[in-house]
Amino acid sequence: MTNATMTAPAAAEFRAAGTDLSERRRSGVSTGPLIDIAPAPGTVGIDWGAGGAATIGAFTTIAAIAADARFAAAYPGIAASALGLATPQIRHLATLGGNLAQRSRCWYFRDPHIACLKKGGSDCPARGGNHLYGVAFDLGPCVAPHPSTMAAALLAYDARVVTNSRRGLSIGELLGDGSNGAADHALAPGEMIESIELPPPVAGERAFYKRAISRSHAEWPLAEACARAAISGGVFQLIRVTAGGVAPVPLRLAAVEAALQGKPATPAAIAEAARQAASGAKPLPMTGYKLDLLEGVVRDLLERLAA
Amino acid sequence: MGLIFGWMMRRFSNIAVGAGVPSSVQVIEVEVDTWLGHVRVLNVATGIAVGRIAAPALARSQAAGSVIQGLGYALYEARETDPRSGDVLSAGMEDYRIPGIADTPAIDVHFDEQGFDHVLGGSVGIGEVATVPTSPALANAIRNAIGVRLTEIPIRPDRLISALNKRTAA
Numbered sequence: 268m269t270n271a272t273m274t275a276p277a278a279a280e281f282r283a284a285g286t287d288l289s290e291r292r293r294s295g296v297s298t299g300p301l302i303d304i305a306p307a308p309g310t311v312g313i314d315w316g317a318g319g320a321a322t323i324g325a326f327t328t329i330a331a332i333a334a335d336a337r338f339a340a341a342y343p344g345i346a347a348s349a350l351g352l353a354t355p356q357i358r359h360l361a362t363l364g365g366n367l368a369q370r371s372r373c374w375y376f377r378d379p380h381i382a383c384l385k386k387g388g389s390d391c392p393a394r395g396g397n398h399l400y401g402v403a404f405d406l407g408p409c410v411a412p413h414p415s416t417m418a419a420a421l422l423a424y425d426a427r428v429v430t431n432s433r434r435g436l437s438i439g440e441l442l443g444d445g446s447n448g449a450a451d452h453a454l455a456p457g458e459m460i461e462s463i464e465l466p467p468p469v470a471g472e473r474a475f476y477k478r479a480i481s482r483s484h485a486e487w488p489l490a491e492a493c494a495r496a497a498i499s500g501g502v503f504q505l506i507r508v509t510a511g512g513v514a515p516v517p518l519r520l521a522a523v524e525a526a527l528q529g530k531p532a533t534p535a536a537i538a539e540a541a542r543q544a545a546s547g548a549k550p551l552p553m554t555g556y557k558l559d560l561l562e563g564v565v566r567d568l569l570e571r572l573a574a
Numbered sequence: 575m576g577l578i579f580g581w582m583m584r585r586f587s588n589i590a591v592g593a594g595v596p597s598s599v600q601v602i603e604v605e606v607d608t609w610l611g612h613v614r615v616l617n618v619a620t621g622i623a624v625g626r627i628a629a630p631a632l633a634r635s636q637a638a639g640s641v642i643q644g645l646g647y648a649l650y651e652a653r654e655t656d657p658r659s660g661d662v663l664s665a666g667m668e669d670y671r672i673p674g675i676a677d678t679p680a681i682d683v684h685f686d687e688q689g690f691d692h693v694l695g696g697s698v699g700i701g702e703v704a705t706v707p708t709s710p711a712l713a714n715a716i717r718n719a720i721g722v723r724l725t726e727i728p729i730r731p732d733r734l735i736s737a738l739n740k741r742t743a744a
Contacts, residue, residue, distance in 0.1 A: 372668075374654070374663040374665075374669055375663070377666075381656075381661065397654055397656055397663055399732065479612070480731075481650055482650060482673070482677050484674060560610055560611060560731060
């Protein structure tokens with residue numbers, strides 16, 4: 268694997284389970300060389316370190332993450348996110364590394380006949396076109412939301428990413444800030460995710476995940492959120508809320524957290540904090556509804572945390 | 575000409591021209607999440623009058639399938655296009671959404687077989703009759719649940735949220 272990486276042309280794409288890539292190959296959006304990668308030792312499964320901190324191998328499947336009872340007890344927000352994404356068939360094949368490195372689901376990007384920033388084009392056709400499923404936080408030239416549900420969950424846990432050339436990358440460093448419309452991540456050519464390191468969970472914390480979609484299952488999120496909290500004496504001692512499906516990168520909802528940190532977990536405080544979910548948003552003409560959905564998702568999670 | 579055409583249809587195709595008008599009615603029960611704009615269909619009861627049912631199991635299956643198709647039409651299916659080029663953007667099953675098994679409610683089918691004795695064969699086609707009432711019945715159920723009249727389908731979260739916001743602002 269290392270030799271293949273070193274000798275690969277810059278444009279080559281890695282293929283793990285191929286759940287994203289196979290669709291782009293079939294449509295003709297991806298036509299360059301591929302490097303099939305197989306799990307290296309230590310890149311499959313969940314390892315436990317000192318203080319109960321977990322390290323997840325990049326080749327671990329989403330289904331395995333969702334099904335691990337010890338992991339679900341320690342990091343319930345990540346486990347619930349894994350269980351909530353895609354379909355059972357996809358979850359059983361797709362890897363965590365692939366989930367983080369997948370490409371945009373924008374219907375302009377996925378159309379081989381339409382140029383866009385992510386395919387070497389000069390502008391984003393969705394911005395002045397049909398961006399019904401676009402971003403509500405307009406942070407860069409591309410208006411497609413980042414597709415990784417796991418990234419938003421890992422952001423809530425301050426996860427660090429290990430690649431074959433770097434260590435300690437935050438989710439923000441891995442995916443960028445949305446200003447580069449040409450890329451879905453900030454990995455260098457030939458750079459591959461190897462594992463995800465998590466800090467130990469906080470004593471007494473709970474977490475939930477929820478997405479807003481039109482059907483019951485099997486749909487890319489219109490808005491999604493992962494929230495974790497430790498409530499002691501009726502007061503939020505820890506609160507962390509992240510969102511996906513609404514911005515070019517997963518977002519930490521700092522205004523929601525600030526409204527609740529050290530505050531009583533009352534219905535009124537939660538309702539007011541949920542209204543802060545849209546703080547800093549810049550919706551497009553067709554995506555204002557996502558802010559209502561985001562507020563609803565966040566409020567639902569906060570109420571469950573306080574229950 | 576009509577008489578000749580009618581005679582030919584009866585003589586050669588065993589089809590009669592005449593008053594055998596099919597009817598159907600549906601009653602739908604929904605749950606509406608006003609925070610997330612999500613509609614969950616709990617129960618559908620459909621009554622269909624197309625005359626004598628020749629193959630009951632097949633007709634029941636077709637009617638249930640028609641209801642599911644009608645729910646997709648009412649809630650999910652949309653041909654989204656680029657406003658400048660006209661390119662179809664929802665050109666795959668990922669973006670052109672149809673109901674999944676978890677979106678399928680309990681469906682009760684009732685056939686009223688009376689009133690078609692004058693029709694050759696005693697019945698008419700069931701076809702679209704079973705699927706036509708679903709979207710208006712669903713919109714009526716939503717109206718009954720949350721007091722908002724949706725006049726555009728599919729009734730997606732963005733449209734439901736928009737309608738709710740207009741009601742709040744009014």
